[in-house]
Amino acid sequence: MGQVITYREAVAVGLAQEMARDPSVVMIGEDIGAAGGVFKATAGLLEKFGPERVRDTPISEQAILGAAMGAAMTGLRPVAEVMFADFVSVCHDVIANQIAKARYMTNGQVALPLVVRFGNGGGLRFGAQHSQSVESWLMAVPGLKVVVPSTPADVVGLMAAAVRDDDPVMFLEEKALYPTSGEVPEGEHVDQLGTARVRRDGADVTIVALGTMVHRALAAAEQLAAEGTDCEVVDLRSLVPLDVSTVAGSVRKTGRLFTVEENPRLCGWGAELASIVAEECFYDLDAPIRRITTPHVPLPAADSLEDAAIPSVERVASEVRSGLG
Template sequence: MEELTYRDAVARGIAQEMARDQSVVFLGEDIASAGGVFKTTGGLLERFGPKRVRDTPISEQAIVGAAVGAAMTGLRPIAEIMFSDFLAVCWDIVANEMAKMRYMTNGQVTMPVVIRTANGAGSRFGAQHSQSVENWAMMVPGLKVVAPSTPADVIGLLAAAVRDPDPVLFFEHKSLYGTKGLVPEDTLVDQLGKAKVLRQGSDVTLAALAAMVPRALAAAERLASEHGVSATVVDVRSLVPLDTATLLREIQHTGR
């Protein structure tokens, strides 16, 4: 095991999949020589070269449009939208093209696109750079929605997203980039649509996502130490597909 920051786990997760599969390419604003605006993609250009790690113009429509075209021709693109708020600029392509392509072609065309994006508030960015927009994607049939809370889940869920035949929106909460966690040193592949029980309790179930997961764990500790309340904590991890079986089981166990 090694300790990684959430930020470094992003780079390792992308590198793991690019090393495994030559069809995986990566594109976005300032992701190559600059290493990403949040410094999540350092070293990828040097390792994989400019043909597979491509800086783009400041155009979300161009980034997502290029990713859709690349996927239609057999590549597996990872596209970065710098802030999730900017998905509004390219939402027509995401919701009306990318999400529907496989169904409109009766499976003749698959759409293995991953859109990574920094999400959420708490980092003193402006109002147009601080929203949590997972709900936008949850309403569109054909899109999968993932939001990891730990470095290990970043790597494992990103691998699952890249290998999935459908488009996945991969939300990285900005306030988590500096957090640390232990990660196995070998290849890490997780499964979309699986929640994770982080703490088992008997009185109440707390379900949390992304940056709220460490807060839920802290709340559970406080409930136990100050009030004698035993709380289960479930990291939802994947909103679409949603692991209703795990959530309902844990809620049934505590009754709350």
């Protein structure tokens, strides 16, 4: 039996596990040390590992990401925090032009074993510049791995896998999930990148979701079960690598695919997944694939507006209902 901890605590647990194991793992970011992180996700790590390994920076996202890159090229395994995922846009050059491409451009001379942590997604009423789900932006850049855990156990296990991976991993922590709790395994926990998990078995419908949306998909599945519709819920967990085989296996069983995406509509990860399933599972489908997403709008701040924008349990259930015909 493992311990029950919050998603927020799991971040520090996962990082501490890796830092204790490997002295080349170092952290940098704004307010991550003495303040324990703006989201308090790194609380206690400065005390445990000291200021040389948990290093506070100025508000300089380019400098933070560049430092992580240069350190990764020269033998360290840095974990950099970008705080609100929206800020990826002020350091996107380092991520998209430098980090993602260095191995390729140098024909493998350079390795970039680094992790970039982001506080991703909405639900906290922060408005359009502090609430975005940026996973689809990152997924679009060749050379990056993109991970979005939905449970405390996955935060620990996927963090460990990300730190140990020899490629740059974009690790998107869901801000809305920080206060949620779950059990984490006893002892060292290392998961595998690029593997989806079936969170609920079902025979009638496949719902693929990511991060915060996994929990809404599961709640919608319960409502639908009461009405006689048996939903299978797949937690994608990772966009790159993308676990197509788990999704395709589920779709071949159910014949129906719904995606639940917090990102705005256009070019969301669900569009890529729908395209793959349409190409490879066309004759297994009994109905059109349907994507349930935030509309193609910036996220608004007010409770009633943000709630109306991001897919809710009710909207997921109702769209699945109408998709069943």
